[in-house]
Amino acid sequence: MLPFVSTELVLNASNKEDAIRKICEILDGKGLIEKGITEKIIESEGRISTAIGLGMAFPHLIDEEIEKEIVAEVKLKHRILWDSQELISTIVLVIAREEHVNDVLKYLSENKEIVRR
Numbered sequence: 001m002l003p004f005v006s007t008e009l010v011l012n013a014s015n016k017e018d019a020i021r022k023i024c025e026i027l028d029g030k031g032l033i034e035k036g037i038t039e040k041i042i043e044s045e046g047r048i049s050t051a052i053g054l055g056m057a058f059p060h061l062i063d064e065e066i067e068k069e070i071v072a073e074v075k076l077k078h079r080i081l082w083d084s085q086e087l088i089s090t091i092v093l094v095i096a097r098e099e100h101v102n103d104v105l106k107y108l109s110e111n112k113e114i115v116r117r
Contacts (some may be wrong), residue, residue, distance in 0.1 A: 001008075016043045017042055020059055023074050023093055033070050033095060037061065041093070049083040057082050060094035062101060069096045071104060 011026075013019035024038040041061045051057045073092045079087040097103050 002024040011074050011091075013080055014080050015080055015089045016057075016059075019074075019076065019080060019088075020045065020093070021075060023072065023091065025066065027093075029072060030072055032068060032072075034066070037066075037095060041095070043093065049085055050099045051082040051088060053086070055079065055087060055089040056092065057086075057090075058092050058094060060096070062094075062096055062098055064097055064099075066095055066097050070094075070101060071096075071107060 027033045033117040045059050050059050074091045076089050079089045094104055
């Protein structure tokens with residue numbers, strides 16, 4: 001099972017990219033993600049919006065070469081506009097290998113309080 005990390009931090013961010021960079025900086029500082037992941041996530045985010053409604057976004061990187069997998073929940077101090085579509089207050093960042101996507105979905109379904117906050 002992937003590690004779950006709640007940053008227990010109320011993050012202040014001005015936009016989507018700023019939020020992703022700050023989250024990755026925190027996780028990197030704790031040794032929880034690999035170097036270079038931030039740019040890959042931002043590049044992936046450019047392809048499709050990960051806002052899912054209810055004030056939440058699920059930015060993610062699914063890659064077979066990932067060594068450090070994580071599901072990280074972050075609360076934002078102030079809502080931010082995500083892809084000019086929706087105001088976001090909660091971000092759940094997922095970094096995983098393809099083979100563990102079902103584990104991530106199972107974890108999230110078993111921990112629905114993340115989605116309901």
